[in-house]
Amino acid sequence: MRTYKDLSPSLRTIMTPGPVEVDPRVLRAMSYPILGQFDPEFTELMNETMEMLRDVFQTNNQWAFPIDGTSRSGIEAVLVSIIEPGDKVLVPIYGRFGNLLVEIAERCGAEVAIIEQEWGAVFDPIDIITAIEREKPTIVAMVHGETSTGCIQKFDGIGAACREVDALLVVDAVATIGGVPVKTDEWLLDAVIGGTQKCLSVPSGMSPITYNDRIEAKVMRRKTIERGLREKGAPISSVKAVASNYFDLGMLQDYWSPKRLNHHTEATTMLYALREGLRIVLQEGLEERFSRHKRHEAALVAGLQAMGLTLYGDPLCKLPVVTCIRIPSGVDGEDVRSMLLNSFGIEIASSFGPLKGQIWRIGTMGFSCNQKNVLHVLGALEATLHWYGVDVSVGKALQAALAVYAHKREE
Structure with a gap:
């Protein structure tokens, strides 16, 4: 039988746009004993994590919790839960990750409208507002900080423009949360997705998200319609169901609410890591x-x-x-x-x-x-x-x- 040497990764100075070096206090937290996901001690840790996420996202939203998976899992969870086939999604692209938003939206059956900026620059917010007024989209999906080009997009007036046409504004803040201001409520952002492996200095494996009652209303409306059609025996092809079970925000809400309805087995040590990472951010x-x-x-x-x-x-x-x-x-x-x-x-x-x-x-x-x-x-x-x-x-x-x-x- 082949033998394997002890695991001993090299010590690196990681100066990439992610992943980055993990705070030793986070690594220590990941070594703590496992608790059951419905143990009252663990559910209290879940509650504390949600409280701290609201502070870091600078929001009063009820919903602020992590998706178990890498940063893309949070983006997919939000988009697949709110995009219905035929919805128009406007995506301003100024780097690689704008293209990712387009791909996910198209997979959800959306009609995607694109505006593009040369890589290395961002949009004047007026240009995005003009596109919103012209396209009247159901959803606007944008990147806050593009690690592919090292650029950051301003949101002056964009949230208000979305409200004028009743569009939902979804923002990828994976690269910025915990490193630069992300003012969810002040900027009128309806949903924001963060990442752990960048400015939070937590290993990749969770994606913190927050969203407001406008997003929740669409999630719950879809859930109610789906339930009604199924009860009537409607053919599955007529049900505009959320494309994913795992990333269904309607189901995840039940898991992260006081109901604690079982949805998946929580990644215990990753929650320890995220909680400790957030605590360190707020302590600083x-x-x-x-x-x-x-x-x-x-x-x-x-x-x-x-x-x-x-x-x-x-x-x-x-x-x-x-x-x-x-x-x-x-x-x-x-x-x-x-x-x-x-x-x-x-x-x-x-x-x-x-x-x-x-x-x-x-x-x-x-x-x-x-x-x-x-x-x-x-x-x-x-x-x-x-x-x-x-x-x-x-x-x-x-x-x-x-x-x-x-x-x-x-x-």
């Missing part, structure tokens, strides 16, 4: 956490520019937790990434689609977002580029970053 304080992400972003950007590298994308819409860099001509971007990983234990990301081979992406998210990591990646990247013959300003990157840190401490 949302405003301080947002400021921390901006501070380390500023140091990273200063160092990269002092090195002589060029940033990618419009600086006016830069996502604070992801920095994109144009790969210098004459160097293989994958060779650089390999050397960073194998010689320095640092992982940064490449890109895909039209940006494949053109940019690197460095994430400064959650627990990975700290001075040690920023200085480490700057020093390692400078040394690696110098090794491959790229003309960089040796020694200037770390000095520029240190100057930012010194200035921020004096403020």
Whole structure:
């Protein structure tokens, strides 16, 4: 019989747009004893997790709970639960993950209307509002922070425009929740989907969501109609049922409500992890956490520019937790990434689609977002580029970053 050595993953400095390094306190929480999913001690942990999610999503919504699965599970749960065949869904696309929203909507039988912005920029909110007024969609689905391009979209007036035509506004905030402000109620967002493996510094495996009574009304209307048709013996083809059992918000609500109706076996250790991650976020304080992400972003950007590298994308819409860099001509971007990983234990990301081979992406998210990591990646990247013959300003990157840190401490 073949024998296997003990599991011992290498220690990495993970500076990608996700996943990121997990806070040690979260890892410790995941080692705690398992409780049954209906144990009163565990259901109280569920209640506390919902309370903390409301604070992090900056909402008073009744519904704020995690979907068991990666970030895409939360997106699918919301969309499959509210899209009925024939609904018109408007998707503004300015990166890869807008295309994902289109694909899911099409699979649900929606009529999809698209507006597109060149990668590296975002929409003027007026352009989205104009499209809403023109298309009069049932649902508008948008990305808040596009990790594929390092850009962040403003929502000025978009929520109000959706209310004017009675459209539901669904927002993918997977990359931004816990790192930059996501003002669910103030921006009139009807449903927001977050991720654990980015700014929350929790392993991938859950997707926190929140939604308001407008979303709930559509979910419950579908549930009532479906039940009535089935009771009348209507053929299944005539029932506009939610396409998924596992991702049916109507059923999940019953599970996360005081009813505690069994739907699935809860991922106990992941709930421990999420609860601890949220506790850490709120202990730090949302405003301080947002400021921390901006501070380390500023140091990273200063160092990269002092090195002589060029940033990618419009600086006016830069996502604070992801920095994109144009790969210098004459160097293989994958060779650089390999050397960073194998010689320095640092992982940064490449890109895909039209940006494949053109940019690197460095994430400064959650627990990975700290001075040690920023200085480490700057020093390692400078040394690696110098090794491959790229003309960089040796020694200037770390000095520029240190100057930012010194200035921020004096403020």
